[in-house]
Amino acid sequence: MNVAVVTIGDELLAGRTTDTNATWLCERLAERGVTVERVTTLPDRVGDIARVVNEYRAEYDAVIVTGGLGPTHDDVTMDGVAAALGRSVEEHDDALAWLEADGYSRGDLASGTAELPAGARALHNDAGVAPGAALESIYVLPGVPAEMKAMFESIEDEFTGTPTYREAVVADEPESALLDRIAELRDRFDVSVGSYPGESVRIELEAGDEATVTDAAAWLRDQVESP
Missing domain, CATH: 3.30.310.50 (Alpha-D-phosphohexomutase, C-terminal domain)
Structure with missing residues (x-):
């Protein structure tokens, strides 16, 4: 199995934040015998995310995208991934149900918190609020390291390869x-x-x-x- 890792964030490109997520993911994937073929960092721009994700999903068995999840103005990753697949972004019932089970009412949540690409499988955020998503061969995880790690560990069995x-x-x-x-x-x-x-x-x-x-x-x- 070969994988591309895409990290999203203007702060990564400006050097204000160290990209520890890519290193951690590469280590965990290598432990599972998965080959990481590409690591790419992109700005918070829908067009760039859509273009690269669309290219990589054709080249690799899976694409892992981290960062840019949530309801704020620069959280555009879900929009970019949806655009790569020609899908809309819509409120996800399972994500809302999980959040409500965690004690968040709909009125507590900022608009857009539970919006995912149409047809996506919601990934519950055990260490935070913003849900992730899995659709086709693309996995979208949070950028906060603790949240990203917890979410990846919930799906890591989906990444397998030949041990080295x-x-x-x-x-x-x-x-x-x-x-x-x-x-x-x-x-x-x-x-x-x-x-x-x-x-x-x-x-x-x-x-x-x-x-x-x-x-x-x-x-x-x-x-x-x-x-």
């Missing part, structure tokens, strides 16, 4: 000096390799077979200088 295994080897050598040994590693073992320089070089190995990763890491540790 990872192991890291740290080398106290320049990255350029390791190229020949990394090339030999790839020849010997069926693993993906990434190298990340810093004070030392962290070499990450990944494969679908745990024994292969373990053997490759053991071989590489014998070939490099450890810190």
Whole structure:
């Protein structure tokens, strides 16, 4: 299963808010064996959201959109997702019922709080108010991290893939000096390799077979200088 993650918010693009949601989602999806192919951040603009969501739903098995839910003037994500699918936005009976069960009367709710794209499945917000939505292959989650995490955990079983295994080897050598040994590693073992320089070089190995990763890491540790 491959997925695109789309985060929404002018504040993300301005650097006023750190996008921790994308990192958390990528980690959780990777744990489930799901491949994240794209992470994109968009402004609070209906046209941009509609265009990108429409493009990504054709390319990937699922699209997860976070941010911009609620009744305020810049909460336009539901409108953008609805536009991507050529649907209207309408009050959702299930979302209203959940909110009323949580103690909110219709009179307590700001106009638009329970409006979702027509035909969507409402996702209850256990950590907040604004509901999320699932429709076709698109999942719309809140931008508040605690709310996003709780809502994703309620649907994470819908994201499945092939488990992968990872192991890291740290080398106290320049990255350029390791190229020949990394090339030999790839020849010997069926693993993906990434190298990340810093004070030392962290070499990450990944494969679908745990024994292969373990053997490759053991071989590489014998070939490099450890810190």
